[in-house]
Amino acid sequence: MDERRLENLIKERNYITIKKELDKLNPVDVAELLEPLDISTSLLIYRMLAKDLAVEVFSNFSYEKQRDIIDLITDRELKEIIEELYFDDMIDMIEEMPANVVKKILAHAREEERSLINQFLRYPPDSAGSIMTIEYVDLKKEMTVRDALKHIKETGLDKETVYTCYVTDKNRKLEGIVSLRKLVISDEEETIEEIMDTDVIYVHTHDHQESVAGVFVRYGFLALPVVDKEDRLTGIITVDDIMDVIEQEATEDFQKMAAMAPSEEAYLDTGVFTLARHRLPWLLVLMISATFTGRIMLKFESLLSSVVILSAFIPMLMDTGGNSGNQSSTLIIRGLATGELRTSDWYKVLWKELRISIIVGVCLSLVNLLRLIVIEKVSLTIAVIIFLTTIVTVIFAKLVGGLLPIAAKRIGLDPAIMAGPLITTIVDALSLIVYFTIASALLGL
Amino acid sequence: MDERRLENLIKERNYITIKKELDKLNPVDVAELLEPLDISTSLLIYRMLAKDLAVEVFSNFSYEKQRDIIDLITDRELKEIIEELYFDDMIDMIEEMPANVVKKILAHAREEERSLINQFLRYPPDSAGSIMTIEYVDLKKEMTVRDALKHIKETGLDKETVYTCYVTDKNRKLEGIVSLRKLVISDEEETIEEIMDTDVIYVHTHDHQESVAGVFVRYGFLALPVVDKEDRLTGIITVDDIMDVIEQEATEDFQKMAAMAPSEEAYLDTGVFTLARHRLPWLLVLMISATFTGRIMLKFESLLSSVVILSAFIPMLMDTGGNSGNQSSTLIIRGLATGELRTSDWYKVLWKELRISIIVGVCLSLVNLLRLIVIEKVSLTIAVIIFLTTIVTVIFAKLVGGLLPIAAKRIGLDPAIMAGPLITTIVDALSLIVYFTIASALLGL
Numbered sequence: 109m110d111e112r113r114l115e116n117l118i119k120e121r122n123y124i125t126i127k128k129e130l131d132k133l134n135p136v137d138v139a140e141l142l143e144p145l146d147i148s149t150s151l152l153i154y155r156m157l158a159k160d161l162a163v164e165v166f167s168n169f170s171y172e173k174q175r176d177i178i179d180l181i182t183d184r185e186l187k188e189i190i191e192e193l194y195f196d197d198m199i200d201m202i203e204e205m206p207a208n209v210v211k212k213i214l215a216h217a218r219e220e221e222r223s224l225i226n227q228f229l230r231y232p233p234d235s236a237g238s239i240m241t242i243e244y245v246d247l248k249k250e251m252t253v254r255d256a257l258k259h260i261k262e263t264g265l266d267k268e269t270v271y272t273c274y275v276t277d278k279n280r281k282l283e284g285i286v287s288l289r290k291l292v293i294s295d296e297e298e299t300i301e302e303i304m305d306t307d308v309i310y311v312h313t314h315d316h317q318e319s320v321a322g323v324f325v326r327y328g329f330l331a332l333p334v335v336d337k338e339d340r341l342t343g344i345i346t347v348d349d350i351m352d353v354i355e356q357e358a359t360e361d362f363q364k365m366a367a368m369a370p371s372e373e374a375y376l377d378t379g380v381f382t383l384a385r386h387r388l389p390w391l392l393v394l395m396i397s398a399t400f401t402g403r404i405m406l407k408f409e410s411l412l413s414s415v416v417i418l419s420a421f422i423p424m425l426m427d428t429g430g431n432s433g434n435q436s437s438t439l440i441i442r443g444l445a446t447g448e449l450r451t452s453d454w455y456k457v458l459w460k461e462l463r464i465s466i467i468v469g470v471c472l473s474l475v476n477l478l479r480l481i482v483i484e485k486v487s488l489t490i491a492v493i494i495f496l497t498t499i500v501t502v503i504f505a506k507l508v509g510g511l512l513p514i515a516a517k518r519i520g521l522d523p524a525i526m527a528g529p530l531i532t533t534i535v536d537a538l539s540l541i542v543y544f545t546i547a548s549a550l551l552g553l
Numbered sequence: 554m555d556e557r558r559l560e561n562l563i564k565e566r567n568y569i570t571i572k573k574e575l576d577k578l579n580p581v582d583v584a585e586l587l588e589p590l591d592i593s594t595s596l597l598i599y600r601m602l603a604k605d606l607a608v609e610v611f612s613n614f615s616y617e618k619q620r621d622i623i624d625l626i627t628d629r630e631l632k633e634i635i636e637e638l639y640f641d642d643m644i645d646m647i648e649e650m651p652a653n654v655v656k657k658i659l660a661h662a663r664e665e666e667r668s669l670i671n672q673f674l675r676y677p678p679d680s681a682g683s684i685m686t687i688e689y690v691d692l693k694k695e696m697t698v699r700d701a702l703k704h705i706k707e708t709g710l711d712k713e714t715v716y717t718c719y720v721t722d723k724n725r726k727l728e729g730i731v732s733l734r735k736l737v738i739s740d741e742e743e744t745i746e747e748i749m750d751t752d753v754i755y756v757h758t759h760d761h762q763e764s765v766a767g768v769f770v771r772y773g774f775l776a777l778p779v780v781d782k783e784d785r786l787t788g789i790i791t792v793d794d795i796m797d798v799i800e801q802e803a804t805e806d807f808q809k810m811a812a813m814a815p816s817e818e819a820y821l822d823t824g825v826f827t828l829a830r831h832r833l834p835w836l837l838v839l840m841i842s843a844t845f846t847g848r849i850m851l852k853f854e855s856l857l858s859s860v861v862i863l864s865a866f867i868p869m870l871m872d873t874g875g876n877s878g879n880q881s882s883t884l885i886i887r888g889l890a891t892g893e894l895r896t897s898d899w900y901k902v903l904w905k906e907l908r909i910s911i912i913v914g915v916c917l918s919l920v921n922l923l924r925l926i927v928i929e930k931v932s933l934t935i936a937v938i939i940f941l942t943t944i945v946t947v948i949f950a951k952l953v954g955g956l957l958p959i960a961a962k963r964i965g966l967d968p969a970i971m972a973g974p975l976i977t978t979i980v981d982a983l984s985l986i987v988y989f990t991i992a993s994a995l996l997g998l
Contacts, residue, residue: 132752136772261738270734271716271775288733289715293706307577325800327581328793330716330775347792348773351799355770358803359887362810366883367876375888376901383905384912387880391917394876396924401868409861416858423846423871423981430875431812431839431974435832438811442804443820456821460828467829472836479841529876536868 109133114141118149127156135161139168147176155185163192170377171204178209187216194268196241196349199228236320237313239353240334240343245273249283249301253294260288269346272331275304280340282308282333310335313342317353322447324350361445364522365438367394367529390529397533401540408544411553417486418547421494422540428472429501429539430532436461436509437531441523444513454514461510462503469502493547500546501539508534554578559586563594572601580606584613592621600630608637616649623654632661639713641686641794644673681765682758684798685779685788690718694728694746698739705733714791717776720749725785727753727778755780758787762798767892769795806890809967810883812839812974835974842978846985853989856998862931863992866939867985873917874946874984875977881906881954882976886968889958899959906955907948914947938992945991946984953979 109129117126130138130153138161142150154177157165166174166189178186190198190213202210202225214222224242231237245267247256256273264270273291275284284304294303310333311320323332324347334343360370367390371378405412405422412419440457443449449457473495480491509531513523547553554574562571575583575598583606587595599622602610611619611634623631635643635658647655647670659667669687676682690712692701701718709715718736720729729749739748755778756765768777769792779788805815812835816823850857850867857864885902888894894902918940925936954976958968992998 134752134754134772257737264734264738270737288737289709292702292715292733292737293709307579309579325796327579328796330792347775347796351770351773351792351796354796354799355803355891358800359891362807362883362887365807366879368880368883374893375884376894376898376905380905380908380912384909384916387877387909387913388916391873391876391880391913392920395869395873395917395921398869398872399924399929401872402865405865405868406862409865412864413858413861416854417851419857419864419867420847420850420854422864422867423850423985424840424843426868426871427843427846427977427981428836428840430977431836432832434811435813435836438807438813439820442807446800446804448819449821453821460821460825463825464829464832467825468832468836471829471833472840475837476840479844484844532872532875536872540868 109137109141111141111144114145118145118153123153123156126153131158131161135164136168138165143170143173147173147180151177151180159188160192163189167193167197167201171201174201175205175209178205178212183216186212190216190221194241194243195224195228196239196268199225199238202229231313234317235313236311236315236317236334236345237343239317239320239349240313240345241268242343243268244331244333244341244344245270246341247273247275247286247300249275249277249299249304251300252296253291253298253300253303254296256286256291256300257296260291268344269331272329272344274333274341274344275300276341280342282310282335282339282341284308285333308333311345312336318357318445320345321350321353321357325354326447357445361441361524364524365441365529367391394529394533398536401533401536404537404540404544408548411544411548411551414553415490415547415551417490418493418543422543425494425497425501425539425543426536428498429505429535432465432468432502433505433509433531433535436464436506437513437527440510440513441527444517444523449514451514451518454511454518457510457514458507461506465503465506466499468506469499472502473498489550493543493550496546497539497543500542501535504538504542505531505535508538554582554586556586556589563590563598568598568601571598576603576606580609581613583610588615588618592618592625596622596625604633605637608634612638612642612646616646619646620650620654623650623657628661631657635661635666639686640669640673640688641684641713644670644683647674676758679762680758681756681760681762681779681790682788684762684765684794685758685790686713687788688713689776689778689786689789690715691786692718692720692731692745694720694722694744694749696745697741698736698743698745698748699741701731701736701745702741705736713789714776717774717789719778719786719789720745721786727755727780727784727786729753730778753778756790757781763802763890765790766795766798766802770799771892802890806886806969809969810886810974812836839974839978843981846978846981849982849985849989853993856989856993856996859998860935860992860996862935863938863988867988870939870942870946870984870988871981873943874950874980877910877913877947878950878954878976878980881909881951882958882972883954885955885958886972889962889968894959896959896963899956899963902955902959903952906951910948910951911944913951914944917947918943934995938988938995941991942984942988945987946980949983949987950976950980953983 142153154162154165202213217225243266245260260270271288273286274282275286277283284306285308286300286304290303309323309327311323313334313336331344331346333341334345336342356372363370369386371386440449476498477491477495480486480494512531513527516523516526587598599607599610647658662670688711690705705715716733718731719727720731722728729751730753731745731749735748754768754772756768758779758781765777774792776789776791778786779790781787801817808815814831816831885894921943922936922940925931925939957976958972961968961971
């Protein structure tokens, strides 16, 4: 089934075939097929879907589509959706809905769910609490494996995952975990206490989602328990949500390093004014700070007007410096983000970047020297000035690029935001100062 | 247990406590604790670990540590490791080992495993085949749920995952999948054929790991079957390996966009010469191409020498153009990488970037105009030249930044490599041409 086939079937009003074919598909694919259809057609088809598929399709719709559907369906249908939706999907949806839709949803939630929803909405955005779900399998350590499997059989369908089960005491304190694999492999008479793993790795409700993702990547877990300040189990996070977090955090770093306000929204779904607002502040800051570079040039106005050829190499020097610095800062910012580098590694970075920058700087400068003399046929003095400036600029650029992100992190700032956009401006100014100083000295001006 | 406590226990030769405490930890943590120890001490402790923990610890060691251990252990110990290691971990290890160690490993592998190893080593790097494993649960559709659960109980311990089971016919063709959740919830007398899911989503052995990761993110799967050209099941990929792929692919894009050769190796583990070699080529290309910008400046030498103040704004214009272009290209490159954007969206990008760039360009230029007149007190003509150049440059930069990555992808080139580093150079040249053209016109020179 593809878009065109669906269109034709709709034209033929062949809804029986549509239902039959859609019911076999993955809900992600069904949602994608229905998303572009007008609301009445998509609602018509949506209502025909098998019930358990329907809710999964609903949770894969865009928020706009979800809102339109909620506006049109009956109270009974809304109640069904709310009962069947996974809790984390419901929270995500509520966060994006306008107030009247939220009110409608809350009116159909059960009493105890309503207070849970309110509690979950209070977790800071991007915290573990904001991405966790409450549908986990809860076991007691006195249970036998047989009891546990029976419990899973009875309740498992409504759980986000049944592959890791959580053992809690009567105060909801987490005592251990046991995997479904262990349960299936173990003897039915054993107790949960005998087979559970008590060295449980968990996160707290207020931990940042980026550090939670780090735990998943490090250990390769499928799910991770989330506890509150009193170490009571309050929810779990599953790996499918974490894959989104990993992509999203990388995207945010890309945006920050390119001097933009980070945003989770998809490019095509974001309005022009919002996008402009994300981009303007840093462009303004960087434009203003580039005037310092201009000031430096004005200070050497007499030098520039007497040896005009000097200005022809400014773009090359600035670009080479900026590119050299960017290479280093990108590696360091990324290393800090994935946890591969720590701020305490700063002296290793310093030593490494120093050696790399000497190798790179000398190679670049030699090639350039040859080119200047053989092809551009500039005077030897000018060639030597460019030669020396390139080496010093590359070294400066790589040291600043390597150390600025670490310094930013050390004082509690975001390396991607602080170091990314600023490197070019800092290196520009540095390279010009080096250039004019060397030129003044060698030209005797 | 932390590093310091382990050091003290080693000094006290209290190996009983060490074993007792390590046996309770996650293998990832044990490997990290043993990694920095000298080889004889770590081997001593490694040999004391519980057997099933030991192999998992081994697979979490660095390749250097694995090599050192293989060099020292007995043939019997090596055989045990090889038998217990997951197949994908073994392949990863073999790929990194020197020839003599590979020979030693192959000598201890069973005949049929040896030929499989050779087959797996031939998959292209970064292909689905290169990251898949062969330890999956294989079911037949005639089995009952009870048979299947018994089969899992007997063989499940050695499987990379038991949570998705694969149903194949006698020619190894994939007929369906069934989750352990479904098995546990279903009636024991049902057959696999009745409960299996036949709309199976799979990848091919030669698919790129980035597109495999895309499938995982899209559907939230825990595992994905890999089939060969004849649609026979040859292996599976599990989500824990995919998390690494997602991080690694993002890291590669960061590196490419910062004008470096992409590398999987950790920064601190990479030699200075290797790092320099990754960085030099693009720096050279960009340095040489920046000379075109210099040529443009030389062409307007007379203009520059008669109105020297013009050169003072060159850094600001170049930086603003470069930053504006980078913002757009970063969003588009990332959107193409995560699959959120397609090349067929080019006209949407064009229209969006055009509107954004007009808003951003006008805002920036107005602020700048005010600053130039009020603070810098430049002449009105110069201020107007800068005003107009900034608007046109921002528009050019954002259109080039938005469309170049799409054009690169369209003709089969990597958007991150082709567009990232080149944007600045292209925009530099464009902004200077605009600047001098406007200046010549308005100054009548």
